[in-house]
Amino acid sequence: MRIGVLCSGGDAPGMNAALRSIVRTAIVCGDEVFGINHGYEGILNEEFYIAKDGTLVMGLRSVSGLARHGGTILHSSRSKRFQTDEGVKAAAKILRKYRFDALITIGGNGTLSGSLALGKEWEGQIIGLPGTIDNDLLGTDFTIGFATAVDTAVDAVDKLRDTAGSHDLMFFVEVMGRHCGDIALATAIASGAEIACLPEVEETPESIVSKLKRIKDAGKASVIAIIAEGYQKGAVEMQRVLKEVGNPFDSRAVVLGHILRGGSPIAFDRILASELGNFAVSALVQGETGKMAGKIRGELTLTPFEECVKGHKKINEEQLRLLQVVAS
Numbered sequence: 658m659r660i661g662v663l664c665s666g667g668d669a670p671g672m673n674a675a676l677r678s679i680v681r682t683a684i685v686c687g688d689e690v691f692g693i694n695h696g697y698e699g700i701l702n703e704e705f706y707i708a709k710d711g712t713l714v715m716g717l718r719s720v721s722g723l724a725r726h727g728g729t730i731l732h733s734s735r736s737k738r739f740q741t742d743e744g745v746k747a748a749a750k751i752l753r754k755y756r757f758d759a760l761i762t763i764g765g766n767g768t769l770s771g772s773l774a775l776g777k778e779w780e781g782q783i784i785g786l787p788g789t790i791d792n793d794l795l796g797t798d799f800t801i802g803f804a805t806a807v808d809t810a811v812d813a814v815d816k817l818r819d820t821a822g823s824h825d826l827m828f829f830v831e832v833m834g835r836h837c838g839d840i841a842l843a844t845a846i847a848s849g850a851e852i853a854c855l856p857e858v859e860e861t862p863e864s865i866v867s868k869l870k871r872i873k874d875a876g877k878a879s880v881i882a883i884i885a886e887g888y889q890k891g892a893v894e895m896q897r898v899l900k901e902v903g904n905p906f907d908s909r910a911v912v913l914g915h916i917l918r919g920g921s922p923i924a925f926d927r928i929l930a931s932e933l934g935n936f937a938v939s940a941l942v943q944g945e946t947g948k949m950a951g952k953i954r955g956e957l958t959l960t961p962f963e964e965c966v967k968g969h970k971k972i973n974e975e976q977l978r979l980l981q982v983v984a985s
């Protein structure tokens with residue numbers, strides 16, 4: 658089987674570990690893997706990964722030592738051209754031209770939507786892997802990269818705590834997550850933040866300020882508020898709005914942004930990526946297509962693309978309650 662692999666959308670720590678696992682599993686199964694550079698845009702540009710020895714087929718050594726590297730050696734993109742019917746048809750034609758039998762796509766919601774569209778135009782098999790720091794996909798408990806992003810955010814907040822404590826400050830710390838507050842929620846629990854603003858939970862500025870006044874009256878001199886990117890207009894705007902309605906703390910805003918997408922994946926993501934990469938190739942060998950490989954309650958699962966992209970994962974209510982208790 659000739660398997661193409663691509664990464665699309667925002668990069669996530671662990672994408673390389675997934676590629677390593679895909680290549681090595683395929684070799685064991687007697688299949689060939691071709692890396693496609695720059696995601697769906699790379700299909701349209703016929704842009705393939707070429708190993709140092711000049712070969713197109715990815716060999717065992719082409720993925721040596723990759724598990725610990727952040728980013729993606731295949732490069733990624735958000736292809737506008739592929740989001741059109743013509744683009745999808747053109748991609749299908751190119752995949753036929755190179756006689757691909759199957760494709761593994763690694764990315765988030767947009768990537769899987771692209772795979773769904775491609776599956777309607779192309780007869781080859783397609784399996785998706787959840788590679789996004791956002792953890793917003795249906796069909797898996799954890800996406801590849803989420804745990805590392807949370808770890809990075811917690812490390813940053815721990816550092817900000819020092820300055821917050823030294824200067825009696827409040828920090829508004831913005832973490833990524835356009836549609837989903839999972840990174841913010843997990844970061845808030847792990848860093849012991851006093852406030853968390855998530856897109857899934859609306860709160861008025863007045864009620865947040867009341868809480869801040871209670872916190873101050875209780876003797877706290879510094880505060881950390883974790884703001885999800887998708888919460889209203891983010892941390893800088895929240896800082897401004899809360900000041901206007903009487904925030905009792907002197908404050909600063911810090912946007913962690915793309916820092917959360919980088920860095921060496923932590924062991925959890927390396928293991929998850931390795932498991933899912935291996936599982937994706939096995940699924941192809943068994944004739945599966947049109948599904949995302951995920952892990953739900955410890956079980957490796959395949960979920961149809963339609964199911965994965967029909968919405969965003971709901972916030973974990975248990976963790977939300979936990980935050981309310983531990984942040985009080």
Ligand code: F6P
Nearest residue numbers: 666667668789790791833834835
């Ligand atoms: O990968 C998803 C994501 O991390 C979102 O949380 C964020 O809004 C987006 O990427 C930013 O992407 P870009 O790099 O295209 O600005």
